[in-house]
Amino acid sequence: MTLRAIKPPHETRTRILDAAEELFMQHGFEGTSMRLLTAKAGANLAAVNYHFGSKDALIEALFRRRLDPMNAGRVAELDRLEQDAGGRALAAEQIIRAFVGASLRMIEDAKCGGRNFIRLLGRTYTDPQKHIRSLIGQLYAPAMERFKSAFERTLPQMPRDELIWRMHFMFGTLAYTLAATDTVQLIAGCKPEDRYDARLLEARLTAFLLAGLLAPLPSAEDVKKAA
Amino acid sequence: MTLRAIKPPHETRTRILDAAEELFMQHGFEGTSMRLLTAKAGANLAAVNYHFGSKDALIEALFRRRLDPMNAGRVAELDRLEQDAGGRALAAEQIIRAFVGASLRMIEDAKCGGRNFIRLLGRTYTDPQKHIRSLIGQLYAPAMERFKSAFERTLPQMPRDELIWRMHFMFGTLAYTLAATDTVQLIAGCKPEDRYDARLLEARLTAFLLAGLLAPLPSAEDVKKAA
DNA sequence: TCCGGATTCAAACGAACGTTTGAATTCTAG
DNA sequence: CTAGAATTCAAACGTTCGTTTGAATCCGGA
Numbered sequence: 486m487t488l489r490a491i492k493p494p495h496e497t498r499t500r501i502l503d504a505a506e507e508l509f510m511q512h513g514f515e516g517t518s519m520r521l522l523t524a525k526a527g528a529n530l531a532a533v534n535y536h537f538g539s540k541d542a543l544i545e546a547l548f549r550r551r552l553d554p555m556n557a558g559r560v561a562e563l564d565r566l567e568q569d570a571g572g573r574a575l576a577a578e579q580i581i582r583a584f585v586g587a588s589l590r591m592i593e594d595a596k597c598g599g600r601n602f603i604r605l606l607g608r609t610y611t612d613p614q615k616h617i618r619s620l621i622g623q624l625y626a627p628a629m630e631r632f633k634s635a636f637e638r639t640l641p642q643m644p645r646d647e648l649i650w651r652m653h654f655m656f657g658t659l660a661y662t663l664a665a666t667d668t669v670q671l672i673a674g675c676k677p678e679d680r681y682d683a684r685l686l687e688a689r690l691t692a693f694l695l696a697g698l699l700a701p702l703p704s705a706e707d708v709k710k711a712a
Numbered sequence: 713m714t715l716r717a718i719k720p721p722h723e724t725r726t727r728i729l730d731a732a733e734e735l736f737m738q739h740g741f742e743g744t745s746m747r748l749l750t751a752k753a754g755a756n757l758a759a760v761n762y763h764f765g766s767k768d769a770l771i772e773a774l775f776r777r778r779l780d781p782m783n784a785g786r787v788a789e790l791d792r793l794e795q796d797a798g799g800r801a802l803a804a805e806q807i808i809r810a811f812v813g814a815s816l817r818m819i820e821d822a823k824c825g826g827r828n829f830i831r832l833l834g835r836t837y838t839d840p841q842k843h844i845r846s847l848i849g850q851l852y853a854p855a856m857e858r859f860k861s862a863f864e865r866t867l868p869q870m871p872r873d874e875l876i877w878r879m880h881f882m883f884g885t886l887a888y889t890l891a892a893t894d895t896v897q898l899i900a901g902c903k904p905e906d907r908y909d910a911r912l913l914e915a916r917l918t919a920f921l922l923a924g925l926l927a928p929l930p931s932a933e934d935v936k937k938a939a
Numbered sequence: 940t941c942c943g944g945a946t947t948c949a950a951a952c953g954a955a956c957g958t959t960t961g962a963a964t965t966c967t968a969g
Numbered sequence: 970c971t972a973g974a975a976t977t978c979a980a981a982c983g984t985t986c987g988t989t990t991g992a993a994t995c996c997g998g999a
Binding site (some may be wrong): 724755756757758759762763 | 945946947948949
């Protein structure tokens, strides 16, 4: 039997992570039992505790597996753009696309489960459990710093707080859009056919975010009225 | 004892709903046990099942209590604006403020628990459980229709799908902003002091949403490239 | 005052949860 | 081939979950 299939290392680990992505997306963390999860992964009930230590550790591993490469890709793309620009400031749209594109490209491959992950991620920013939110925050921190200073360079005239809030809004729009892919019906009343056309969605989302980012500053009068 | 306090009807019901708002916001639906909940409400463990029937029914009652009046208020405000306009089209900003204002006004009163509800609501749009999402959708449907046609009247030149998506984006930005009030740190790196100044937040949010809604349409070239 | 419905209460129910255990099995290096 | 490590397995652990039960208590109207 020289042609026996080579068993990849950590095959069970991977099957568990894939099953977890799908089930956590469908039923949430607490709503997914280890029994259901290991059954779907074709593994023994004890496998999660053996390979990861605990359910919480599995969740952490799940996010690290996808989030680290995704954010590294974003930063690399930003580096590339700045390299190409050769000292000139980037257009805000380029920075937005570098960020948004990474998520949307992942949603396109239903095959390797990226879509499950992205939807799960989108709703985890607002997870009730603080230690989960802070894990996400920690995994995002380096990329977020990088993008913040990129925006600052492109928009030197924009006040610091204003930029932070607008990034917050942009981030939220993206998160919600990815997490709530079936909630468009909430507004549409029925399913639009082009829900999953990632290219079209990217065009629409980018136009919206870019305009929001570059919106006229609230008038001094408005701010004074608020204060 | 003629001065004995009048016992309001359903006093326990109300205490349970208030406790549920706070605990569901802190720990999520599945993460909040009936024992913790009833203890916080100062009620017996069986009280929820007696007054509501089940935990799910409690969740439904919780959303109906706040969401129905809130959306009725939004529609009434829109009616009032259109009355005042006397046939002339409303400004997009007025429509946005009518929608956004209702949420932000509720976040201002930490006293009667509105803030808890709003944060809980914001994350429930993307709840894993489909029957919860569809409950929310059902409770929003009438107001959403009303706002959609208001936007259509104000923006007659905008294609239907584009409007639906932009409303989706706006809705998502609002939902995320309200749900993830502590996630600004994700971008800021530290807590900005004006996190909870609802007036200032409203000015910032409205400026962002208005610009996004009125963003230039993606060029025909972009759409073609996507299709 | 006393009756009858509404509400509260302590106690228990069976089911499902995450985790642990120790033996059985599979894989791999010498 | 074989020893030892890595992995899988069935079974059980103690805990917590949402819900139910039937008696006790409260309370307004006759």
